Amino acid sequence: MYEFDYRRAASVEDAVAALRASGEAKILAGGMTLLPTCKMRLARPSQLVDLGRLQGLKGIEIGDADVTIRAMTRHADVAASAELRRALPALAGLAAGIGDAQVRNRGTIGGSVANNDPAADYPSACLGLAATIVTDRREIAADDFFQGLFQTALAEDEIIVAIRFPRPVAAAYEKFKNPASRYATVGVFVARSASGVRVAVTGASENGVFRATAIEAALQGSFTPDAAATIRVPSKGLASDFHGSADYRAHLIPVLAARAVQTCLSQA
Amino acid sequence: MQSVTLTINGKPVTAEVEGRTLLVKLLRETLGMTGTHVGCDTTQCGACTVLFNGDAVKSCTILAVQADGGDVTTIEGVATGEELHPVQEAFRTHHGLQCGFCTPGMVMRAIDLLAKNPRPTEEEIRHEMEGNLCRCTGYHNIVAAVQAASGQTPIGH
Numbered sequence: 001m002y003e004f005d006y007r008r009a010a011s012v013e014d015a016v017a018a019l020r021a022s023g024e025a026k027i028l029a030g031g032m033t034l035l036p037t038c039k040m041r042l043a044r045p046s047q048l049v050d051l052g053r054l055q056g057l058k059g060i061e062i063g064d065a066d067v068t069i070r071a072m073t074r075h076a077d078v079a080a081s082a083e084l085r086r087a088l089p090a091l092a093g094l095a096a097g098i099g100d101a102q103v104r105n106r107g108t109i110g111g112s113v114a115n116n117d118p119a120a121d122y123p124s125a126c127l128g129l130a131a132t133i134v135t136d137r138r139e140i141a142a143d144d145f146f147q148g149l150f151q152t153a154l155a156e157d158e159i160i161v162a163i164r165f166p167r168p169v170a171a172a173y174e175k176f177k178n179p180a181s182r183y184a185t186v187g188v189f190v191a192r193s194a195s196g197v198r199v200a201v202t203g204a205s206e207n208g209v210f211r212a213t214a215i216e217a218a219l220q221g222s223f224t225p226d227a228a229a230t231i232r233v234p235s236k237g238l239a240s241d242f243h244g245s246a247d248y249r250a251h252l253i254p255v256l257a258a259r260a261v262q263t264c265l266s267q268a
Numbered sequence: 269m270q271s272v273t274l275t276i277n278g279k280p281v282t283a284e285v286e287g288r289t290l291l292v293k294l295l296r297e298t299l300g301m302t303g304t305h306v307g308c309d310t311t312q313c314g315a316c317t318v319l320f321n322g323d324a325v326k327s328c329t330i331l332a333v334q335a336d337g338g339d340v341t342t343i344e345g346v347a348t349g350e351e352l353h354p355v356q357e358a359f360r361t362h363h364g365l366q367c368g369f370c371t372p373g374m375v376m377r378a379i380d381l382l383a384k385n386p387r388p389t390e391e392e393i394r395h396e397m398e399g400n401l402c403r404c405t406g407y408h409n410i411v412a413a414v415q416a417a418s419g420q421t422p423i424g425h
Contacts, residue, residue: 036311074273101396102325105324
């Protein structure tokens with residue numbers, strides 16, 4: 001790692017001030033992406049601003065209409081929450097499948113969403129559930145938040161404080177995981193709510209998480225595994241690498257969507 | 269440089285570190301506690317696993333300054349005198365190691381797993397131990413050792 005200053009944020013406002021004071025400062029959440037990136041010398045922050053001691057950024061609140069998870073809540077805490085397993089089991093299950101146990105003991109939802117890795121799990125839940133990203137200054141709809149490969153609507157000095165997920169009628173996440181990293185080769189999040197069906201896909205696109213609108217339309221007509229499975233997804237714009245070709249990923253999307261629909265139906 | 273104070277294996281330790289000093293570097297190079305191994309240094313292999321405030325973490329991917337004020341348990345801290353920890357004993361009995369390089373991390377991860385899930389199924393053990401790699405591919409006996417340590421009949425017995 002290159003040298004950097006370490007600053008333990010005293011508050012969210014303090015962290016924002018630190019980002020404003022230096023354009024090369026970076027927020028440190030769980031560090032499960034940022035620290036390996038620094039170790040590879042792929043990033044050279046002047047300062048790491050650690051949110052780790054801000055207790056106000058930790059916790060899960062279950063409301064009648066929605067679930068709010070504060071930004072510094074670890075994947076392990078999301079996975080282990082008995083209340084969340086009842087209220088939104090798809091989200092708890094998603095968290096239980098991120099990385100590995102040691103990563104889940106450090107990594108945070110806010111860090112994952114802010115990073116917007118094209119193969120990360122949480123962005124698909126945010127987009128699939130039409131979540132709201134709550135920052136230190138505003139609220140951003142998931143549809144507006146994810147803007148491409150590692151790109152988000154966050155300003156340079158803006159910090160996520162929580163994610164608010166509307167509670168669906170049913171939801172499920174199916175991941176075809178890379179067996180080494182457990183990142184999604186393809187991951188599909190299906191959510192059915194009073195306002196309709198949403199299908200969000202991670203891992204597949206060169207531009208990060210996206211909605212599979214053709215599958216959404218088919219499921220709107222008939223919420224059955226077959227309705228999803230018969231849709232052919234074009235491979236144009238999908239990622240092609242040694243984990244899988246674009247055609248292979250295109251094939252996986254309706255397959256995983258159908259499995260997720262089956263899981264949704266079994267919840268009813 | 270800044271000063272950090274941690275409790276390591278029950279004893280308070282104060283050291284001067286840089287912002288970029290990793291917890292594993294503090295353990296191995298500053299404190300000479302070489303039981304915690306570095307296998308990959310890229311957050312994948314889990315050989316450097318220690319308990320931090322009761323949770324298994326990869327000590328190659330946490331800064332010493334992040335751990336300031338916390339409680340760290342390493343492989344050196346789990347036995348009681350000459351008496352091995354039950355997980356260590358199970359690894360010995362069931363030959364849950366071949367070259368032994370990954371073993372400190374495997375043992376620390378298994379201790380964390382069993383503290384939170386005292387009787388895990390074989391599937392749960394395999395899932396929960398995914399963050400620890402054994403390049404000898406000796407997983408079968410590692411799973412057997414974790415089962416035995418949890419008072420269950422090990423696979424293959």
